[in-house]
Amino acid sequence: MDRPKTETLSGNQGLRIEEPLIFEQDAPGRCGVDLPETDLADNRLGGVERQDPVGLPGLSEPQVVRHFTRLSQKNYGIDSGFYPLGSCTMKHNPRLNEKMARLQGLGDLHPLQPESTVQGALEMIDTLAHWLKELTGMPAVAMSPAAGAHGELCGIMAIRAALEDRGDPRSRVLVPESAHGTNPATAAACGYSIDSIPADDRGRVDLEAFKSMLGDDVAAIMLTNPNTCGLFENDIIEIADAVHDAGAFFYCDGANFNAIVGRVRPGDLGVDCMHLNLHKTFSTPHGGGGPGSGPTVLSEPLAPFAPLPFVVHGKNGFHLVETIDDPIGGSAKSFGRMKGFHGQMGMFIRSLAYILSHGADGLRQVSGDAVLNANYLLAELSDDLTASFPGPCMHEALFDDRFLKGTGVSTLDFAKAMIDEGFHPMTMYFPLVVSGALLMEPTETESKDALDQYIAVVKGLAAKAKSGNDGPFHEAPVLTPRQRLDETAAARNPVLRWTPPVEEAAE
Ligand SMILES: *Cc1c(COP(=O)(O)O)cnc(C)c1O
Numbered sequence: 348m349d350r351p352k353t354e355t356l357s358g359n360q361g362l363r364i365e366e367p368l369i370f371e372q373d374a375p376g377r378c379g380v381d382l383p384e385t386d387l388a389d390n391r392l393g394g395v396e397r398q399d400p401v402g403l404p405g406l407s408e409p410q411v412v413r414h415f416t417r418l419s420q421k422n423y424g425i426d427s428g429f430y431p432l433g434s435c436t437m438k439h440n441p442r443l444n445e446k447m448a449r450l451q452g453l454g455d456l457h458p459l460q461p462e463s464t465v466q467g468a469l470e471m472i473d474t475l476a477h478w479l480k481e482l483t484g485m486p487a488v489a490m491s492p493a494a495g496a497h498g499e500l501c502g503i504m505a506i507r508a509a510l511e512d513r514g515d516p517r518s519r520v521l522v523p524e525s526a527h528g529t530n531p532a533t534a535a536a537c538g539y540s541i542d543s544i545p546a547d548d549r550g551r552v553d554l555e556a557f558k559s560m561l562g563d564d565v566a567a568i569m570l571t572n573p574n575t576c577g578l579f580e581n582d583i584i585e586i587a588d589a590v591h592d593a594g595a596f597f598y599c600d601g602a603n604f605n606a607i608v609g610r611v612r613p614g615d616l617g618v619d620c621m622h623l624n625l626h627k628t629f630s631t632p633h634g635g636g637g638p639g640s641g642p643t644v645l646s647e648p649l650a651p652f653a654p655l656p657f658v659v660h661g662k663n664g665f666h667l668v669e670t671i672d673d674p675i676g677g678s679a680k681s682f683g684r685m686k687g688f689h690g691q692m693g694m695f696i697r698s699l700a701y702i703l704s705h706g707a708d709g710l711r712q713v714s715g716d717a718v719l720n721a722n723y724l725l726a727e728l729s730d731d732l733t734a735s736f737p738g739p740c741m742h743e744a745l746f747d748d749r750f751l752k753g754t755g756v757s758t759l760d761f762a763k764a765m766i767d768e769g770f771h772p773m774t775m776y777f778p779l780v781v782s783g784a785l786l787m788e789p790t791e792t793e794s795k796d797a798l799d800q801y802i803a804v805v806k807g808l809a810a811k812a813k814s815g816n817d818g819p820f821h822e823a824p825v826l827t828p829r830q831r832l833d834e835t836a837a838a839r840n841p842v843l844r845w846t847p848p849v850e851e852a853a854e
Contacts, residue, residue: 363828364417370845372414373404379411421828423771429797431773433743433788434605434627434717443704444630444697453696458688462667469665472689473658475699479623479642482710483601484614487650489643490657491690495602498622498641499533499569501654501685505620505645506567506596507537508652508682515594517566523552525576525780530569530600539566546780550576550736550745552586561593571600572616573607575778576736577721577743577786587617596620596649604628605791606718606742609711619646625691629698640694651680656689716791717742720798724787727802731809735781742790748783756812758783760820763831764811767824768804 358365366372406414424430425437448454456468476488489505492498503520510516520534523544531541542560547553552570568590572580580586590597599613601621605628613621625640626633633639645653656669659676667689668676705713718741725734725744733749748758762772762785774786789798812820824830 363421365828366414366417368845369406369411369414370404372406372410375400375405377405377407377410379406379408428769428771429789429793429801430771431787431789431801432771433774433790434624435602435774435788437633438605438627438630438790439792440630440632440697441701441704444700447700448693448696453692456692458692463664466664468692469658469667471699472692472695473660473665475695475702476642476658478699478702479644482608482612483604483618483621483623483644484612485618485621485644486614486647487645487653489645489653489685490695491654491685491688492622492641492643493686493691494626494639495600495622495624495641496529496533497639497685498624498643499529499598499600500536501641501643502598502620502622502645502649503533503537503539503567503569504654504682504685505643505649505652506598508680509596509649510566512652512680517564517595519562519565521557521560521565521568523570523574525550525574525778526569526571527575527600527602530571534567534569544568546576550574550578550780551580552582554582554585557586558589561589561595563594565590565593565595567596567598567619569598569600571603572613573603573741573743575603576745576780577606577740577788578736579607579741583616591617601644602627603742606714608714609707610714613644614646618644620644620649625694625698629701631694631697631701638691638694640691640698642690651678652682653678654683654685655681656684658689713791714742717789720789720791720793721787723795723798724789724802727798728805731806732785735784743786743788745778745781746785746787747781748785750809751783751812754812754815755817756820758785760817760823761785761808761812763823764808764820765804767826768808770801770804 353360425439430437453468456465462469472490476490479488480486489501492501507516518540519542520539521542521544522530522534523546525546534541544557544560545553551574557568568586570580570583570586572583574580587597596619597617599616599618599621601613602624604623608628620643622641622643625631625642626638631640655671655678656667657676659666659668661675666675668678671677671679671681702710721742721744722739725738725740728734728744728746729738731750732746735745735747751757751761758775762775765772774784774788776784777786778784819825822831
């Protein structure tokens, strides 16, 4: 029985405060800080002075503090509870990483400081690069890509440069239909046409179909392993061999490296390049648009084309190679620069802290625990939901909407009902290869207790949906500050700027 909201005098619901937008709280002239009068305006702006108000709301310091504290309490995050979206969106970030990133000597660095004053920082980038090469079994790594998709761009640009260098430009890139949307987008951005490789009934690449698509116009395959169905592509070595026999390169989307780190080295599988989402495998806070970090490992044939800049360890310490003709480590074949400065330094520090605090054995346990937790969900929920593919799975357990058939409840309704139960929903409707997908990634840090609570709720909701009383599902969530929103309208017509209400014109 869903509890209806109780009317209150204030509009507040217990400790949940209903308050206007910060702009609606504006009291002109109110201010949280005392700013000294300045006589610089004329000089600095050459006599140009702003006439109209800046548009910032006037509030006192306690108002600002309360407003943002309340907003933070309305948000559901990894620090508030179980988050079945998994590493793709957020996993637990050990606080040690944060402490390291805030050390004064690191947090206050500036990328334009003289090289002699940032030797320690360059050494850290070099040490992280070493670990990434070691863990992937690859000879080179480009550190500058700023996220997974940027790493894909790095890899495909290196492949294109290598093919052009050997006078063999090619036109097609093969991408499995289960791939993350960034894969075909990247290849298209680099000028390639995309051919979609069908999946077989095991949720993996259809090997025969794939082989028949290869030809001397194929530049690369972009394969995710483990794939987005949470399954290991177990024909990967045969795939790599076929790709190489066709003179093409093997791009592996390594966003899900958290499932295999410390156990499988992609270099041993025949991979030519692969981005690592430091923000997925090696923690570091992300989500909501950033920051990410997507170092991209490269094989011997691709390494000469790596982007600038990169760190070399020369006779006189660590050196950042920033031009193709740098006397210490220039690389004439580099395809150039992908972003300003050296990469996401704050993410590098956090990832290195994560790697060093776990050690090789700890990282191996991370992937083991991530896979164990996902398989626990798969095993416990398979009788209540419909598992899309038989287990075992890797880091993610994939279910689909067949268990909801005839109930009138959709995947969306089911996910919304989880919010009323105090849980963040799982990933919905992705991957696209199964209908009405419900994808769950618990990650390595969740305890059995936390998983059991979640399992009990999912089982309970499944039973409720099947009982024939679908009403509450269509309304859900009803216990939140805002209820079912029109997400399509929100996406199509976002209101990104608050405008003061227009005074009704007198007729
Ligand atoms: C997250 C993800 C990406 C993209 O990474 P971003 O850092 O979000 O750009 C690409 N492929 C897969 C499989 C992913 O999970």
